Amino acid sequence: GENVEQHPSTLSVQEGDSAVIKCTYSDSASNYFPWYKQELGKRPQLIIDIRSNVGEKKDQRIAVTLNKTAKHFSLHITETQPEDSAVYFCAPTDTGRRALTFGSGTRLQVQP
């Protein structure tokens, strides 16, 4: 099966700073690379995704970059705010086989 690793497992930043979370994967057939945010007591929700024909995608303060050769993709959050505090999961996916593996999660804490 797919090996997925997320780093770091916890991240604490000051409000206004940037945060970067990295996800490495092993399955070269993965072609869809989403990031999910899970606030305390709530369900995971998609915040941004990228497909394998694109290297970078940005949506306001969040962005995802993909390096398919090295098999990793990263979540970038700029100008962090306290409401960004949550657990973030990556889930590299082979949409053909509908196979995916969630990373172990990164707990982001934004200090006001």
Next chain:
Amino acid sequence: DAGVIQSPRHEVTEMGQEVTLRCKPISGHNSLFWYRQTMMRGLELLIYFNNNVPIDDSGMPEDRFSAKMPNASFSTLKIQPSEPRDSAVYFCASVLGGEQFFGPGTRLTVL
């Protein structure tokens, strides 16, 4: 659309009892996933269905767990008999184009 619907939202039961969790996916989504989430093990994939057919159940912990999807709008996850270590939040998610749409989850406590 109401999104993915799960019931019950909370379940407290005693060890040895049968537990049935229910999920209604979003209409038109043809894949459905069941997950279990705990602090110790994170988010674990238990089983998923494509077009109502179970595709991969390698994540189902043991024979006490079973899942069915009798039609495109309904799925169940059953635990019989339940044990305290089954206590967790169970999510189902329906999928379109790779994106997972999670239900609100069922918080199961087995005493």
